[in-house]
Amino acid sequence: MSVNRRTVVGGMVAAGASMTLAACAAEPEPAQTTPPSATVDQEPEESTGEILLGAASEVMVGSGTKFMVDSSLTVLVTQPRAGEFKAFSATCTHAGCIVNGVQDGQIACGCHGARFNVETGAAEAGPARSALGRITIEVRGEDLYALI
Numbered sequence: 236m237s238v239n240r241r242t243v244v245g246g247m248v249a250a251g252a253s254m255t256l257a258a259c260a261a262e263p264e265p266a267q268t269t270p271p272s273a274t275v276d277q278e279p280e281e282s283t284g285e286i287l288l289g290a291a292s293e294v295m296v297g298s299g300t301k302f303m304v305d306s307s308l309t310v311l312v313t314q315p316r317a318g319e320f321k322a323f324s325a326t327c328t329h330a331g332c333i334v335n336g337v338q339d340g341q342i343a344c345g346c347h348g349a350r351f352n353v354e355t356g357a358a359e360a361g362p363a364r365s366a367l368g369r370i371t372i373e374v375r376g377e378d379l380y381a382l383i
């Protein structure tokens with residue numbers, strides 16, 4: 236049997252390929268994981284954004300209008316002076332009723348008689364001790380937007 240140079244080189248390449256395949260098969264693939272610190276240290280994302288409440292014309296000067304955003308948020312918008320809008324969570328800080336609106340110059344809750352300031356939302360009378368939650372509001376053209 237004669238062995239020429241091509242046969243020897245071809246045999247060496249085949250043997251090298253076999254060894255490489257064997258080596259690859261023996262090593263486990265690295266797991267695709269995320270380091271624990273990348274998830275443990277992250278704070279949950281809060282949803283933020285702007286919500287179109289409605290037309291500014293729906294809120295009369297010296298009064299207030301409620302806009303239901305969803306089942307967990309109703310926004311009360313007041314207009315103490317022409318063109319000056321304030322917005323609050325309509326959820327009463329006493330026991331969680333939705334306030335009625337503006338009566339006699341104050342935000343009134345009908346459940347137990349709490350009264351709040353129409354400009355600041357501060358508790359002024361009745362059983363509530365803390366202010367209504369303030370909500371940033373913007374007037375764009377004819378529309379009111381809550382920035383949450």
Ligand code: FES
Pocket residue numbers: 327328329330331332344345346347348349361362363
């Ligand atoms: S829930 Fe508003 S006064 Fe009690």
